Amino acid sequence: xxxxxxxxxxxxxxxxxxxxxxxxxxxxxxxxxxxxxxxxxxxxxxxxxxxxxxxxxxxxxxxxxxxxxxxxxxxxxxxxxxxxxxxxxxxxxxxxxxxxxxxxxxxxxxxxxxxxxxxxxxxxxxxxxxxxxxxxxxxxxxxxxxxxxxxxxxxxxxxxxxxxxxxxxxxxxxxxxxxxxxxxxxxxxxxxxxxxxxxxxxxxxxxxxxxxxxxxxxxxxxxxxxxxxxxxxxxxxxxxxxxxxxxxxxxxxxxxxxxxxxxxxxxxxxxxxxxxxxxxxxxxxxxxxxxxxxxxxxxxxxxxxxxxxxxxxxxxxxxxxxxxxxxxxxxxxxx
Amino acid sequence: xxxxxxxxxxxxxxxxxxxxxxxxxxxxxxxxxxxxxxxxxxxxxxxxxxxxxxxxxxxxxxxxxxxxxxxxxxxxxxxxxxxxxxxxxxxxxxxxxxxxxxxxxxxxxxxxxxxxxxxxxxxxxxxxxxxxxxxxxxxxxxxxxxxxxxxxxxxxxxxxxxxxxxxxxxxxxxxxxxxxxxxxxxxxxxxxxxxxxxxxxxxxxxxxxxxxxxxxxxxxxxxxxxxxxxxxx
Numbered sequence: 001x002x003x004x005x006x007x008x009x010x011x012x013x014x015x016x017x018x019x020x021x022x023x024x025x026x027x028x029x030x031x032x033x034x035x036x037x038x039x040x041x042x043x044x045x046x047x048x049x050x051x052x053x054x055x056x057x058x059x060x061x062x063x064x065x066x067x068x069x070x071x072x073x074x075x076x077x078x079x080x081x082x083x084x085x086x087x088x089x090x091x092x093x094x095x096x097x098x099x100x101x102x103x104x105x106x107x108x109x110x111x112x113x114x115x116x117x118x119x120x121x122x123x124x125x126x127x128x129x130x131x132x133x134x135x136x137x138x139x140x141x142x143x144x145x146x147x148x149x150x151x152x153x154x155x156x157x158x159x160x161x162x163x164x165x166x167x168x169x170x171x172x173x174x175x176x177x178x179x180x181x182x183x184x185x186x187x188x189x190x191x192x193x194x195x196x197x198x199x200x201x202x203x204x205x206x207x208x209x210x211x212x213x214x215x216x217x218x219x220x221x222x223x224x225x226x227x228x229x230x231x232x233x234x235x236x237x238x239x240x241x242x243x244x245x246x247x248x249x250x251x252x253x254x255x256x257x258x259x260x261x262x263x264x265x266x267x268x269x270x271x272x273x274x275x276x277x278x279x280x281x282x283x284x285x286x287x288x289x290x291x292x293x294x295x296x297x298x299x300x301x302x303x304x305x306x307x308x309x310x311x312x313x314x315x316x317x318x319x320x321x322x323x324x325x326x327x328x329x330x331x332x333x334x335x
Numbered sequence: 336x337x338x339x340x341x342x343x344x345x346x347x348x349x350x351x352x353x354x355x356x357x358x359x360x361x362x363x364x365x366x367x368x369x370x371x372x373x374x375x376x377x378x379x380x381x382x383x384x385x386x387x388x389x390x391x392x393x394x395x396x397x398x399x400x401x402x403x404x405x406x407x408x409x410x411x412x413x414x415x416x417x418x419x420x421x422x423x424x425x426x427x428x429x430x431x432x433x434x435x436x437x438x439x440x441x442x443x444x445x446x447x448x449x450x451x452x453x454x455x456x457x458x459x460x461x462x463x464x465x466x467x468x469x470x471x472x473x474x475x476x477x478x479x480x481x482x483x484x485x486x487x488x489x490x491x492x493x494x495x496x497x498x499x500x501x502x503x504x505x506x507x508x509x510x511x512x513x514x515x516x517x518x519x520x521x522x523x524x525x526x527x528x529x530x531x532x533x534x535x536x537x538x539x540x541x542x543x544x545x546x547x548x549x550x551x552x553x554x555x556x557x558x559x560x561x562x563x564x565x566x567x568x
Contacts, residue, residue, distance in 0.1 A: 027457040027492050028464075055433050055460025055532060064464070067494035121507060129511050136362075136510065154497050156486050163479055171450055171477055172484075182453075183480045186487035225478070232480050 003069045007040040014039055020188065024068050028061060029054040074157045075188045082106065082160075082240035083144050085267055087127070090138030092291025093119070098139075100292060102285075106240065106265040109258060111278045113271075114287030120271050123287060124243055127269070128161045129153060137290065162239035164229055166246050170217040176200065177213035180232060187236055195235060202231035202260065208251040223251015230257045234264045244270040247277065255280065276313055279306045336416050337519040338423045340436045342462050343446030344455070345428045348472035350379045351503025352446055353424055357386050358506070359513035360422055368420035370411045372427035372436075374400050379426075389418055400427065401434035401534050408436070409525040416523050422516065435462035437531040442519035445496075448473040449485050456488045461532035464493050468515060474500045475507075 006014075006021065012034040014021050021039070022032050030046070037045075043062060051058055084105055089098025104110060112120050119137075126139045130152045133140050143152065143160075151158045172179060180199050184192035204210050207227035211220060220228065226247060233242055242261050247254050247270075258280055261268050272278055279302055286294040319332060343349045353369065360367055368389040371379050376394065383390040391411060395403035404427050415423035427436050437443035445466035447455065450473050456463060463469065469489050474482050486498055497515065501508035539545075539555035 024491055027488075029457075052533065055435075056464060057532065060465060060532075064492070064494055068491065071490065071494050121505070125507060125510070134514060156490050156498055162483075165475060165479070169476055169478070170481060172453065172481060179480070183484050186484050229478050229480060236480075237483075 001073070003066065003073070006069055007043075008038055011035045011037055011039060011042055020072060021065075021069075024065065028056055028064075071155075071157055072188065074155070080158075081144075082267070084142075085127070085241065086142035086145065087292075088140040088142065089292065090133070090135075090140070092137075092289045092293075094289060096289075096291060098137075098291050100295070102292075102295070104267050104269075106267055107262050108283075109262065109268045109270065109281040111270050111272055111281035111284045112287060113273060113278065113284050114293075118287045119290035120287050122290060123285070123292070124161075124163075124269065124271070127241065128163075128243070130160060159239045161241045161243050162233050162237040163243040164226075164233060164245065166248070170220070170225070172217060174217055175214045176203075176211065176217055176220065176228060179217045180228070180236075183232065184236060187238070189236065199228070199231045199235050202235065203228040206230060206253050206257050206260070208253070221251055222248065226252045227257070230260065234260045234266075240266060242266045242268045244268065244272075246270075246272050246274070276306065276309050279303060279309070336412075336420050336423055336522065337442075337516065338412060338415070338425075338522050339442045339444055339516060339519045340425050340427070340438060341444045341446060342427050342429050342436050342466075343470075344432070344448075344451065344459065345430070347446045347448045347451065348503040349426050349428070349446045350382060352470055352472060352501050352509070352512070353426060354382060354386060355501070355503060355506040355509035356424075356513050356516060357383070357388055359510050360516070361386070361388075363513075365421045366419060368415040368418060368423045370408075370415075370423070370425045372400060372404050372407075372425065374428075374430065389415075389420060399434075399534075399537060400430055401436060404436050405530065405534065408438075412522070412525045422519075429459070429462035431535065432458055432462070433460045433535050435460060435465060435530075435532055435534075437461065437465050438525065438528050439531050440520055440528065441522070441525075442467055442516075443531065444468045444470060446470045446472060447489065449477045449482060453485060453488050456485075456492050459492075463489070465531045466493060466496055468512070469493060469496045469498045470501045470508075470512060471498065472501055472503050475502055475505070 015034050025032050048058060084103055087102040089100040091097050112123060114120055122137060126135050126137060127141055129135065130141045130148050131139050132147065152160045177196060177200060180196045181192060184195050189195050200213050207224045209221060209224065211224050247257060254277060270277060270281065278284055279298055281298060284296040285292050286296065319329060322329065341349055341353060357367055369383045371377055371390065371392045374395050377392060380390045380392040391414065393407055408425060411425065412423060429435055443466045445463045447463060447469065449471060471486060471489065482500065489498055499508055499512055501512050536556055539557050540553055545552050
């Protein structure tokens with residue numbers, strides 16, 4: 001469908017087939033009723049005094065509708081496939097060159113480690129901004145080996161990075177199901193109901209404690225919120241890169257969560273200092289003084305220790321559960 | 336001199352965002368001026384002065400704040416130009432949501448925050464709908480999905496704008512926003528420029544200081560609600 005076809009469609013059909021156009025018009029305060037008149041006719045016959053009251057000019061409304069429809073058409077286009085992301089090194093805070101060219105591929109998990117203030121956020125921001133030597137680090141980011149189109153920078157449809165921050169507060173007064181549906185609708189996915197069901201099911205598989213679809217998002221536990229957001233990111237987000245700021249070790253199966261994102265062929269960048277998560281990663285970028293100081297490949301020897309670490313972790317989890325169920329901890333030898 | 340109008344609802348984070356942008360501009364060794372418009376009082380001018388930028392504040396007091404803005408902005412621009420500012424930023428809050436300080440051919444920025452509720456973008460008029468750049472703040476407080484839903488609501492009412500997430504506290508995104516400011520309109524004067532959209536008309540007895548309630552005290556530009564209509568909000 002091209003844009004001019006929308007304008008020749010009757011308002012009755014628009015309401016049924018393209019509800020987002022109704023949503024657009026009502027968001028400007030306009031009243032939309034089904035009729036045989038075309039969208040063009042509707043626009044041509046708007047009351048100019050009413051538009052002035054609504055704070056929009058005729059010209060601006062038409063321009064906005066055009067931009068809006070262009071964006072909507074782009075949203076239904078398949079996302080350009082990102083086969084690789086290349087980070088070409090710049091320099092650290094003292095000007096020392098990073099001397100590296102790092103190639104990241106879908107399905108890879110890369111951990112970013114380093115103390116607070118070392119420059120982890122700047123690295124993540126360089127990627128999100130698709131830096132071209134124009135940030136304080138002078139790093140360059142290539143997509144599929146090439147200098148990327150500027151749409152990756154500015155367009156909300158082509159967001160390169162979806163970020164899962166540590167903060168999982170919700171402020172919207174909606175149930176989990178309503179919230180995910182609203183998110184799905186904003187992304188214009190086909191068959192939103194199916195996607196919503198999928199996400200809720202997946203989130204419940206990741207969460208330690210189950211929750212019902214009608215649970216208000218504001219009452220979800222920390223683990224449940226994380227599970228919901230990871231499932232949402234895996235299933236709804238078209239962004240090829242997932243940026244994760246630590247997955248707290250509570251109320252969520254972290255291994256399953258990572259596997260889910262890996263399955264969806266995302267490049268996963270994770271800021272973490274958790275030994276288990278770090279070893280689940282393929283590589284670790286060590287950040288120091290604003291630059292990538294070192295790249296550590298997770299070794300076989302390290303991976304072997306994962307079993308021991310997981311045992312330790314499970315011990316702690318078992319103790320947590322005993323506390324949760326009202327048990328006491330005088331005897332913890334057998335755990 | 337590059338000139339930008341920055342506006343947004345009260346407490347959306349305008350001042351914090353501008354402060355972060357000032358830091359990034361100062362790192363590029365730019366001379367900056369800020370004009371802060373407010374109604375009753377503001378101490379934000381002190382925050383700006385602390386950063387070492389030139390600052391003027393204008394308090395509209397008993398006048399409509401946006402009308403006050405438009406009657407003063409031309410001389411502010413002249414002031415900035417005479418003081419050799421390379422960047423001049425005007426900050427004002429669009430208090431009734433129908434007013435907007437944005438001027439044609441002058442880079443217009445609207446700051447709005449994730450916590451204001453998903454219904455808010457559609458409630459704001461030309462201040463948001465005609466902005467070139469929309470900055471969304473307080474993203475660290477909400478989840479990714481909520482940020483996306485909010486941004487899509489902003490996009491719905493201003494699909495042509497560049498929409499950016501900026502954190503006024505950590506400064507995340509401020510560097511990138513500053514890069515956009517480098518392309519802001521380069522002007523010496525506002526002579527001959529026009530507002531992007533008319534401001535709401537107000538010329539009634541209450542504009543002139545009337546305080547008594549009642550039809551007999553109302554003259555001038557008065558409009559009555561239709562209370563007979565069933566679905567009135």
